[in-house]
Amino acid sequence: MGDLIKLSPIEAAQQFIRKHFPNCQGALLAGSVVRGEATETSDLDIVIFDKSVSSSYRESLMDFGWAIEVFVHNLTSYKHFFKNDYERARPSMPRMISEGMVLKDDGIIDSIKKEAKEIIEKGPAEWSIETINAKRYFISGALDDFIGSSNRAEDIFIANTLAELLSEFVLRTNRKWIGATKWVVRSLKQYDEEFAKQFVEAFDIFYKTGDKNQVIQLVENILQPFGGKLFHGFSLGKK
The missing domain is CATH 3.30.460.10 (Beta Polymerase, domain 2)
Structure with missing residues (x-):
């Protein structure tokens, strides 16, 4: 019973x-x-x-x-x-x-x-400059893929990757805890309610309309204080 x-x-x-x-x-x-x-x-x-x-x-x-x-x-x-x-x-x-x-x-x-x-x-440990640059590099690569893609199915999954990488980057560079699934948004809100709203809105517009502009601007704004996109000169594991 x-x-x-x-x-x-x-x-x-x-x-x-x-x-x-x-x-x-x-x-x-x-x-x-x-x-x-x-x-x-x-x-x-x-x-x-x-x-x-x-x-x-x-x-x-x-x-x-x-x-x-x-x-x-x-x-x-x-x-x-x-x-x-x-x-x-x-x-x-x-x-x-x-x-x-x-x-x-x-x-x-x-x-x-x-x-x-x-x-x-x-709060979590502070990221090293090396870690920040590695994350910038991978975000930059995903952004270029996102901008260059004309395949809607591929766009969706590139956007998913960008959202995950970006949320982690914002939170970790501000010494805040990250999360998965529903805790991505909750963690962003705990960090900054207004930023979380802008973050969700940018991806929501893309998923609904296919308009990439707000996502692109969001990525560029997030990376700008750290030197912007990174490709030339980046290396990983070089002795």
Whole structure:
């Protein structure tokens, strides 16, 4: 019966913990339901801290009327994910833990939340000049392909690549976290609401009408403070 009735998010999460992890030392409910952004297709993201597990794992389940993603850690394994997320500039685990609603705590959650919040507030590592130039080069190449292409099907996928490269470039050169899928736009909005609006508008116009001008201008404006497009003289791996 419990699998057929969709309980409230908090009640479902609490029952899930009692059923599957009754001896855990801590548990958090995270994700869109905690941020007040849940949709009809949202799942429950639950982070478990259990000293009895030997290594971290992730599992997807259906229970109590919900799709549930559970992220299970012992009391140290989460640190590897913190480090990995910091290095890739996508703070998935620190964000879940810093935002997460405490469901169970045997006195361990405060310190872990503090670690997560410190990572979020610190921001990602600063890009080197070499990295910035490499990114400029690849953006420049994609822009030239975009300008030169007269094939609508190819245009669409070049634009997709440009959007991904550009969002990363803007955010990383400003020491901001990046994201994937829906977190691309969310990360841009967290950086600058007005810029995010201009960014989305430029690509939206292209996808709707085929007009490339705003995307081209956007790319040029973003690259200009760093020296503009880059081709001549760029090398990678030369000794």
